[in-house]
Amino acid sequence: MNINKSCSNNPNYRQQQFEQNCPIEYTMALxxxxxxxxxxxxxxxxxRRTHELAEALPGISSKTLTLRLRTLxxxxxxxxxxxxxxxxxxxxxxxxxxxxxxxxxxxxxxVGQRLLSQEEAFRPLKVNSEVTQRKEA
Amino acid sequence: MNINKSCSNNPNYRQQQFEQNCPIEYTMALxxxxxxxxxxxxxxxxxRRTHELAEALPGISSKTLTLRLRTLxxxxxxxxxxxxxxxxxxxxxxxxxxxxxxxxxxxxxxVGQRLLSQEEAFRPLKVNSEVTQRKEA
DNA sequence: CAGGATCCCGTACGATACTG
DNA sequence: CAGTATCGTACGGGATCCTG
Numbered sequence: 001m002n003i004n005k006s007c008s009n010n011p012n013y014r015q016q017q018f019e020q021n022c023p024i025e026y027t028m029a030l031x032x033x034x035x036x037x038x039x040x041x042x043x044x045x046x047x048r049r050t051h052e053l054a055e056a057l058p059g060i061s062s063k064t065l066t067l068r069l070r071t072l073x074x075x076x077x078x079x080x081x082x083x084x085x086x087x088x089x090x091x092x093x094x095x096x097x098x099x100x101x102x103x104x105x106x107x108x109x110x111v112g113q114r115l116l117s118q119e120e121a122f123r124p125l126k127v128n129s130e131v132t133q134r135k136e137a
Numbered sequence: 138m139n140i141n142k143s144c145s146n147n148p149n150y151r152q153q154q155f156e157q158n159c160p161i162e163y164t165m166a167l168x169x170x171x172x173x174x175x176x177x178x179x180x181x182x183x184x185r186r187t188h189e190l191a192e193a194l195p196g197i198s199s200k201t202l203t204l205r206l207r208t209l210x211x212x213x214x215x216x217x218x219x220x221x222x223x224x225x226x227x228x229x230x231x232x233x234x235x236x237x238x239x240x241x242x243x244x245x246x247x248v249g250q251r252l253l254s255q256e257e258a259f260r261p262l263k264v265n266s267e268v269t270q271r272k273e274a
Numbered sequence: 275c276a277g278g279a280t281c282c283c284g285t286a287c288g289a290t291a292c293t294g
Numbered sequence: 295c296a297g298t299a300t301c302g303t304a305c306g307g308g309a310t311c312c313t314g
Contacts, residue, residue, distance in 0.1 A: 023249025024174055024242070030252070032169055034307070037161055050276055061308050066277055076256065087275040088314085097255050104248045105161070111241045112160025115167070118234050119213065171287070187296055198288050203297060224295040225294080 027104060030075060035060050035068050037105055040094070043078060044102060047093040077101065164241060167212060172197050172205050174242055177231070180215060181239060184230040214238065 031037050035057060042048055042056045054065055069092060072078045077098035083089040168174050172194060179185055179193045191202055206229060209215045214235035220226035 023246045023253055025249070026253050027245045027249035028169075028174075032165070037165075062277065063279090063309090064307055067307085075252075086314085088277085090276060097252060100248060100251055104244050107241045107244045108164045109160045111237060112162070112164035114237055115212075115234060116160055116163050196288090199297070200289090200299090201287055204286090223294085225297085227296060
């Protein structure tokens, strides 16, 4: 596991350029930016036109939407189909490769649920640094 | 699944403050920032002193390291033990809650490996937008 | 309708000191 | 050794306007 070493001392973390070697960084580059997962979740439900995505993701800016879509496309995660009509018609769909992200997204959700429930249960949520006596003394 | 709706139109994504409801956002708040996973992976190997972490994570600044550690601690992911000695001695360890992040990290790695191998296999890596004829016509 | 071009801002992170 | 304080920067992302 050379991941700790090679992974994160990388200024371009979560950018188009990443360490090229670290699988974790690669995944994070795909799903780590703000709207990526939301877009992917939407496309997991089915193909979507641009404005359908925009409407399903209230708050996203058109700039960010296209930027994320371009990046995902670049990595072969989604496919972009242009129907040369007027008005324009563009449809996005997940590729097979893109569907492989689903388990990752699912786990992120599962783990989050478990951790959230624990957070509610104990309600510490504040720094509870312990001061301990010397280890051996 | 109200996640798309509630999840990501949130300006504080991946910050200490998050939507409080979305599990995915919560997980991303924990592991989404640059050095989080690297730190967690190191602590998964065993308890670590501050400088041990710093040395294992070449490139991280002391500021960022402590910031990440504080955040993780705040969420009950790690534990901070202070041995009041001179020179100071602080030791970090994963909590039980923190260990639950391991499967997520593992999946991120697995998925990344699979996707990376496909990337090498096909080497498209460029935008290959298709222009298609009208759907029905 | 899809999306490019600008302008702007918050902030996460790095570099570099400096303390107890 | 562990951590804070300060300063500077890059960049992700929002808002707005504009085009084919």
